Structures are given as structure tokens and as C-alpha cells.
Amino acid sequence: MKKRKKIVTTALASILSASLVFSSVQAKNIFDDLNEVIENIMTQIDSKEYTLLQKVLNRTDDSLIGSGGDTAVEGIDKYIFIGDSRTEDLRDINSDSNCIFQCLSSMGYSWMVNTAFPAVDSQVTSGTAVIILMGVNDVYNINNYISAINEKAAVWTERGANVYFASVGPVDHDDYVTDSEVVDFNATMHKNLTNADFIDLYGYLKGNGYKTVDGLHYDSATSQKILSYLKKEIGSSTGGGSTGSGNKVWWSSENRESALLTYQMTNWTAFTGMGVTLYSDSKITAKISEDLKPYVKKMEDAASKYGFSTYKELFKAIAEYRHIPGDPDIFRIVDTGLNPYKDEEPGKMPQITSNESIDIAAKLFASCIRAANFPAVNDTKKLKAVLQGFEFENEGYIIFCDYIYTLENAEEYASRLCDGKLRTNEEEIRSKGKYDYRDQKFPDKVLKYYSVIDINNGNLSGSAQQLLTEAMGSWPSNMDEHRKAVIEKGVSLYGKVTYSMDQRLQPSMDNPRYLDCSSFVGWSFYYAGIKDVLPHWTTGNFVDGSSFRSISHDELIPGDVGLKNTIASGGSNHVGIYLGKSASGQDVWLHCTTSEGFSGVHINTYGNFRIFYCHKSFVDNPGDGILGG
Known part of the structure; x- marks a missing residue:
């Protein structure tokens, strides 16, 4: 057991050092320090937790396996x-x-x-x-x-x-x-x-x-x-095997990905020996209407019961799209092949309850998530495959499409299930696809109610990270993805630039060490792909009307900009990027200035912005519904 724990310790430390941010580990060689941390954990965790570690890492990189009989690779004979x-x-x-x-x-x-x-x-x-x-x-x-x-x-x-x-x-x-x-x-x-x-x-x-x-x-x-x-x-198509002896260890890139995803979905902070803090960089939300909110607890309980809590917001988004206000059958199971009363006589079919609707949908959703090998929550392409498999009531589609949804492969799969029967109604063809089987355009209709926002916040201070997390919680699900890109670029400069009007954009525009407020905002827009906003702009450029339109405070959406006034420039004015609302309802801003004891990029509840502007290219419609990734 001791040697097996050492293997697990080394493998886990490798994964952690490659994929996570630890608040309490600041070292020259992060792998060595993580190895020490995990060794400590392994001495404290109970047998149940160790079993979970084994499950996560039961497919181990050969480079992590030492020589000798106890760990040699063995074939099947x-x-x-x-x-x-x-x-x-x-x-x-x-x-x-x-x-x-x-x-x-x-x-x-x-x-x-x-x-x-x-x-x-x-x-x-x-x-x-x-x-x-x-x-x-x-x-x-x-x-x-x-x-x-x-x-x-x-x-x-x-x-x-x-x-x-x-x-x-x-x-x-x-x-x-x-x-x-x-x-x-x-x-x-x-x-x-x-x-x-x-x-x-x-x-x-x-x-x-x-x-x-x-x-x-x-x-x-x-x-x-x-x-x-x-x-x-x-692991063998011939029936033969190697002559090695010892415990089985087998590997493929697919198994590596599966192990990493299993790791990412594990609540390691609940382990008795985990003495470090793991930062979460994603904010996942579903846009839920008021009439669906009474069912949220039931949906979350079902997600926990069937093992897909990580994806509960996507599950809710399906309900938001499918439900009819006032009908307890929130997933419209009555219209599917999963209707438990479909063989009842017309007029005698019982009403499907909310509990039945949620449970039936949860079972199907769980099977689709598993078939897709637990995709990342911001992997739009794979999540679309999950959603289309759900709509087809058949996780086999997910394997068929090789985990990537396209309208073409959805229509091909539908044609097989309906023997090639074509729709004749033009509106149905436009809305659901050309074959007379379910909705081949289902994923995009659901994703407009689903949002995953990823921000790499590893450089942020504790207070800045807290404010950013709170602000992200207020982001609307239909927010233009370019807004998020602007914020992402701005946050990437946190702790990396110093405020200076005289040396701004030095030593180079691509990798500045010095910025003032307007060059910081201009840089964030420009490197987010919005090329009509330039890094060398001054505050006056934001109000001249060529790229931005004026909006009221009530119209603010994250990614908009705020200024103190319209007439001053230089040190008499200031500009920042709106991030959203704090938990207490205050405006949170991303801006470059000298205050609070340091000079550089700040995330705080700055209160002196009085006029507000939105870039003319922002289109706040549902689109893909996914803002991360």
C-alpha cells in the first residue's frame, strides 16, 4: 500500500502543478512543494478518500511508474x-x-x-x-x-x-x-x-x-x-499479452483526459487533509424565469442524486427552454418517448408531476453527460452534443457525432431514426431541421439560457478576487462575448503594470509595463479584438462619438466604460471598465490608477464615474449562450 500511495502522490502532484492555483504555495519548484503537500494529505485521508484518489488516477502515465515487479505493466493472456x-x-x-x-x-x-x-x-x-x-x-x-x-x-x-x-x-x-x-x-x-x-x-x-x-x-x-x-x-485486439508481471497499469491520451476531468469535478477541499485553498475561475449560471424558480431545489437535488451537480445549471437551462408556465411537467416529458403514460387511452392520461418530469429528465441527462465523458462546463461544442443527445432521448448520438455537434450530423442521425422521412412544413424545417424527428437545432435554443464565464484570476489579491467573483455573479446570460473578452484582457494586466502617464505603453505596446487609465482601457479593447479602440487613446477619444454611444447608468452592462466628465482630459478625468455589481449592490470597476497603497490595475467600487458609454459593436443578444472558453 505504501508504494501505491507514493505513485498516487506523485501523479496527483503532477496534475495539480499543471492545472491549479494554490493560495498558500509560493515556491521556486511548485512540483516539489506540491509533492510534499500531497504526501501530508495521504497520511491524513481516510480509506474512502484514498479510494477516490485511486479512481481518479487509476490510469497513470508510464513515466510516473517506477521499475520493479510491483508496478510493471502487465498484458492480458x-x-x-x-x-x-x-x-x-x-x-x-x-x-x-x-x-x-x-x-x-x-x-x-x-x-x-x-x-x-x-x-x-x-x-x-x-x-x-x-x-x-x-x-x-x-x-x-x-x-x-x-x-x-x-x-x-x-x-x-x-x-x-x-x-x-x-x-x-x-x-x-x-x-x-x-x-x-x-x-x-x-x-x-x-x-x-x-x-x-x-x-x-x-x-x-x-x-x-x-x-x-x-x-x-x-x-x-x-x-x-x-x-x-x-x-x-x-487493451488488446489479439488476445495475446506481454510477459510482464505485477499490477496492471494502462494508458492513453483519452484516459488522461478522463482522469483530469474527474479530478476537476472532485471537491478536494472537503478532504480532511487538504490545507490549501483552490481557486475557482468559472462562474456558471442559468437564466431562470420566476415561474421556474420554485422547481430549482428539486432540479438541484436530482442533479446530486444522479451525479451531475457540476452541470446542474445546464440542466436548469433545458427546463427554462422547454417549460410552459403553469405546467408542472417542466421538461415536457409528455411530448417525448419517455412519457410513462404514453400507452394510456386518449383523455385518460394522468398529469405528469414535477417530480416525475424532473426525475425522468435527470436520468436521461446523466446518461448523456457520461456518454460525453464529462465535458468541461465551458466546452460549447461538446455540451451541444450532450444537449442534442438529450433531445434525441438517446446518448448514442454523442458517440455517433464523435462528441461534436453540427446541424449536419444531427440531421443525419435524425434521418436514421425516422427512416429518412422529411418534414413538409416550411416553418418546422426552419425551426427544427429538415427530418421529421425531434428538434435537430435544439442546442442553441437551450444555450441562450446558459452562461459560463472564465476569468484567469490567479494574480488577483484576495479582495480583488472577491469583488470580481461577486461582479461575475451579476453578469447576464445574453452578454456579448466581446464584453467578456475586454474584461479578460484587462484582468490579465493585474499586478503586471504600473500607473504612469509619462511612460505609458513602455517598453512596448504588446507588453507594456506602464499604462495610465485611458491607455489601459484602450489596450484592453484593442487586444480583445476591437481594433477601432486604440491603446494610445486619451479620455477624450471615448466621448467623441466615433466608437462609443452614450448610455445611462441604468443601462450599464459589464464591458461598458465610465468617465468622470466629458470636458476634461489628462489628470482631470478618469476612465474605467464596468465589471458589474458587488454583493452589496455597488458598482465594481476595473481601472488603472494610483490609490489604495499601490499604483497599477485596480478592481474596486470606485464611485466617481458619472457618464457612461457602450461600444457600438456590442450586440447583447442570446447568441451561443456560452461566454467562456
Whole structure:
């Protein structure tokens, strides 16, 4: 255990030093100091927290693994498949002598525990991959499956084996199980299996195509595809393996990204040994109407229940777009294939409650987030894929589009689901896309209610950072992204320039060390891409009418500018960039001046601006809805 903790410590320190800002670590070699910090944490955290660290870093860079038997990379020399009749189909097309099949038609949980596990137990050794493909015959045994697989996987892993659970594949039609039940089953297994790796076979088949012979069982070509996919996911397509010994360590760039994203979504500050402060650089908000606010707590609870709290604002944004005021079915489940009462007689269909609507939507949203490998909250392209998968009620789209939404691939996917049926109503075509299946233009309609704003505030003082965070909380979701870019450029100079009228823009315009108030504002606009505002401007240029229009105080939006007066220049006037409101309702400004004990860029509640201007290029409409990234 001690050596394993050292590996985790080193890996975690590497990730932290590359991606985070620590308020209490100021050192020449941040890696060495972080390594010491994490060593301290590792001695204090309990077993549950250590397990989480293992999960985050269970795919480790080879450069972090020392030589020797305890950490050498090991290949797979034997595959054991445990399953039902679908696994029998895999057995029938298999030609690899390294594959062992323990499978029987119509079997479920009891057979797995009482027959299959004992039958293969003696064959599970170091270098063995155990693949479990169970559940389609008794999805109701979900809790029993979770307990049994976690327990047995822990035993087999200690022997040096690798244990996998392959999600139940899609069902076209069957008398005993529905595809929606399969989706729920897979989502719950994925969330709760702690000792076995999860392979998303369902998502793979949805995205790459499959055929059934009877609605449940796959044809030979699909079975061959499944067998090849499972081996590839495990790390070998030939069935052979290396001759190394020791614990499994495997790696790919995709796994690195997944580990980092898992790290980013973990509340490390809750750990008992975490004695440092981690700064958050994002402000995430959903624009919620008054009639939806009574449901916010329920939506946040559902996000926590299904494991996507990081994305709860995006979930709320979907509700904001879909809901009809006064209708408790805030996600309009009644209009979807997920309607639990869709088979009821017309006129006798019960009203879908808010609890039902939120729970059904949350399950689907969680599966889409997982299928997209937990994208960054400001990754517009991947979030669009999540939203379109939600609209299609099928996370398979996310795999199909390779995690990037375009109208073209959404229409192609829709055409497959409706057998190419085209819409005939011109308004529907314009609004929803040309194929007669759901809304292929769904993402942009939701994102106008969603905003993620990223500011690199690592150089800010504590008080400046607090004010900036408070101000960002007041930013409207439909704010022009160029406004944010202006602020971002201005904040980037915090602590890097000194106020001076005589030496402004020295030693160079690209990398100034000295600025006055007007050159600071001009520089921020110019380097944000607004080229008609120049770094060498004086205060008079902001009021001459060529680039800015006059606005009232009530019209201020972050990114607008304020001045003391219209007639003076030089030291008799002053200009700054509006950031928003503080928690107490005061105006917060970004400006360059000499005050509060230092000379340079300030973030404070300066109160002497009396006239205000907006750049003529700013267009404050919904647009993409994403302001970060």
C-alpha cells in the first residue's frame, strides 16, 4: 500500500502543478512543494478518500511508474466472459483459444452468483480479464448485481486480474424488457460499480450500428463487432499479452483526459487533509424565469442524486427552454418517448408531476453527460452534443457525432431514426431541421439560457478576487462575448503594470509595463479584438462619438466604460471598465490608477464615474449562450 500511495502522490502532484492555483504555495519548484503537500494529505485521508484518489488516477502515465515487479505493466493472456444468451452468441463466433465462456441462455443474477462465479473462480489469476455481460433478463435485480460484482471484483483484482462490466446492449423490442429500462440499468451500474471498470457497450452499438434477429439477440456481424470492441477496450485486439508481471497499469491520451476531468469535478477541499485553498475561475449560471424558480431545489437535488451537480445549471437551462408556465411537467416529458403514460387511452392520461418530469429528465441527462465523458462546463461544442443527445432521448448520438455537434450530423442521425422521412412544413424545417424527428437545432435554443464565464484570476489579491467573483455573479446570460473578452484582457494586466502617464505603453505596446487609465482601457479593447479602440487613446477619444454611444447608468452592462466628465482630459478625468455589481449592490470597476497603497490595475467600487458609454459593436443578444472558453 505504501508504494501505491507514493505513485498516487506523485501523479496527483503532477496534475495539480499543471492545472491549479494554490493560495498558500509560493515556491521556486511548485512540483516539489506540491509533492510534499500531497504526501501530508495521504497520511491524513481516510480509506474512502484514498479510494477516490485511486479512481481518479487509476490510469497513470508510464513515466510516473517506477521499475520493479510491483508496478510493471502487465498484458492480458486470458479472457473470461460471463453472460447469458447474448454471450452465447459471442461464444459461437469466437475463434480465440484464449477466450473462456461461462454463459447460459435466460440466466440472471442468481445463476451468476451461484453458478458462474464459482465455476470460473479457480481460473481467475494474474493476467486474466473477466468481462461480465449480465442484466438484460432481470434488470430489476440492479442492487444485487452491484453488490455481488463489487464484492467479487475486489477479490479477483487482488489476485492481479482485471474485472470489467459491459453495459447491457440496446433492445429493439422484447416482451420482458424495454430499451429505457436498459438505459436506467446501465446508468445505475455505471454510477455504483466501484471495483470493476465500466465498458459502455450500449453507447458503442448505438453510435456504430447494430442489427438484431428478433429484437433482442444480435446477428453474427454485430456479435463479431462486440467481441472485437470489448477486447479493444480492455487493451488488446489479439488476445495475446506481454510477459510482464505485477499490477496492471494502462494508458492513453483519452484516459488522461478522463482522469483530469474527474479530478476537476472532485471537491478536494472537503478532504480532511487538504490545507490549501483552490481557486475557482468559472462562474456558471442559468437564466431562470420566476415561474421556474420554485422547481430549482428539486432540479438541484436530482442533479446530486444522479451525479451531475457540476452541470446542474445546464440542466436548469433545458427546463427554462422547454417549460410552459403553469405546467408542472417542466421538461415536457409528455411530448417525448419517455412519457410513462404514453400507452394510456386518449383523455385518460394522468398529469405528469414535477417530480416525475424532473426525475425522468435527470436520468436521461446523466446518461448523456457520461456518454460525453464529462465535458468541461465551458466546452460549447461538446455540451451541444450532450444537449442534442438529450433531445434525441438517446446518448448514442454523442458517440455517433464523435462528441461534436453540427446541424449536419444531427440531421443525419435524425434521418436514421425516422427512416429518412422529411418534414413538409416550411416553418418546422426552419425551426427544427429538415427530418421529421425531434428538434435537430435544439442546442442553441437551450444555450441562450446558459452562461459560463472564465476569468484567469490567479494574480488577483484576495479582495480583488472577491469583488470580481461577486461582479461575475451579476453578469447576464445574453452578454456579448466581446464584453467578456475586454474584461479578460484587462484582468490579465493585474499586478503586471504600473500607473504612469509619462511612460505609458513602455517598453512596448504588446507588453507594456506602464499604462495610465485611458491607455489601459484602450489596450484592453484593442487586444480583445476591437481594433477601432486604440491603446494610445486619451479620455477624450471615448466621448467623441466615433466608437462609443452614450448610455445611462441604468443601462450599464459589464464591458461598458465610465468617465468622470466629458470636458476634461489628462489628470482631470478618469476612465474605467464596468465589471458589474458587488454583493452589496455597488458598482465594481476595473481601472488603472494610483490609490489604495499601490499604483497599477485596480478592481474596486470606485464611485466617481458619472457618464457612461457602450461600444457600438456590442450586440447583447442570446447568441451561443456560452461566454467562456
